[in-house]
Amino acid sequence: MSLEHILLGMLREPASGYDIKTAFDQGARYFWSAELSQIYPSLQKMERAGWLKSHREPSPKGPERRIYRRTAKGADELRRWLISGPAMGTERFAYIAQLIYFGEVDDFEESRRFLSALRERLHAFCELLESAVQEMRRTHSKFPDDLQPFELHEYISLRLGVRSLKAKVAVCDEGLELITARLAKETSHV
């Protein structure tokens, strides 16, 4: 039941369902994502549970917006989730599964294409996170000492993404070398 807790976390500032979807589509999708059709009912359910309170507000563009804000009860629930320890054990990496079983394809040229595509996607994502880190460094003169507590935790999370993605890119490069060596061997003695 992580989504509702993540929504609580995202609602540090009051926001609409649409705002939250935008946040997922921009940076937040690196750790989670959700569709509007899941976000709207979740917010409604959370309001019924007393974790949120909403009001309608005219929008400068388009129809009225429904703005949600956390209640004290919602903030308590968020804290309870956070201090209950790291929520692990449900990670899913379809692309790692694909790499493990890629031997079934039995064509190193296809392996090379796969690893190369993977490398580029991981790299692009890493750059996105790195630019967010740069932005933090740029706007804080005494970085990292002048970060607010919430910014400090955000910073550590961004670093977690950047460093692990860089490591994965490096392994893709090593893998590409191994695969390329096999391809060279194949073409030489066939």
Place this chain on the structure above:
Amino acid sequence: MSLEHILLGMLREPASGYDIKTAFDQGARYFWSAELSQIYPSLQKMERAGWLKSHREPSPKGPERRIYRRTAKGADELRRWLISGPAMGTERFAYIAQLIYFGEVDDFEESRRFLSALRERLHAFCELLESAVQEMRRTHSKFPDDLQPFELHEYISLRLGVRSLKAKVAVCDEGLELITARLAKETSHV
């Protein structure tokens, strides 16, 4: 619809639903996992689709086992999935979300506990994967040149896990230093 493709990948050798669950519970849970109550119906559905063929077999221990093997059609479907490119964009990391919002707890002592627990869990997992790599190195005299294609892809996947987990452990350590510095500052001028 990744689970069915992952099951196809796991069935390089014929196996029962119970065997597959065991594989998930041992190393495979680092990239995916599933419960028996999902595995059994999936295997049945895949057999109806013609991807698998099963037969019953007495077990040395306990009741009869149902052993599944991939058909040619199943192998084709697996290859089709693999060469369709890296399946990305649905990763979910609840623990990263927790870290991002941990500022809400507003207690660096709790932050330290969280990061420390996260570090230990990531480290333990890294060691598990590293021991699998060691085992591969040990049993291959001309490592990595004498790896079969399927082993080579497994090896690259293991390295992906090891390197990215090591990077995450290092970031946890850096984060712990930053948090510890804040704690020291708090206690000194309070």
Place this chain on the structure above:
DNA sequence: ATGACCATGTAATCCGTTACATGATTCG
């Protein structure tokens, strides 16, 4: 005999995606 492990399954529920439905505003 009782608890751990082997082994297979179904049912109820919940989480998540895709598709559908509606309508306002803004820019070209």
Place this chain on the structure above:
DNA sequence: CGAATCATGTAACGGATTACATGGTCAT
């Protein structure tokens, strides 16, 4: 006027977890 974006929602379906149900073997 048509496409893009803003904005909120419901319905149908499929994927995943939890709970339930059953029964055999083996070691203590």
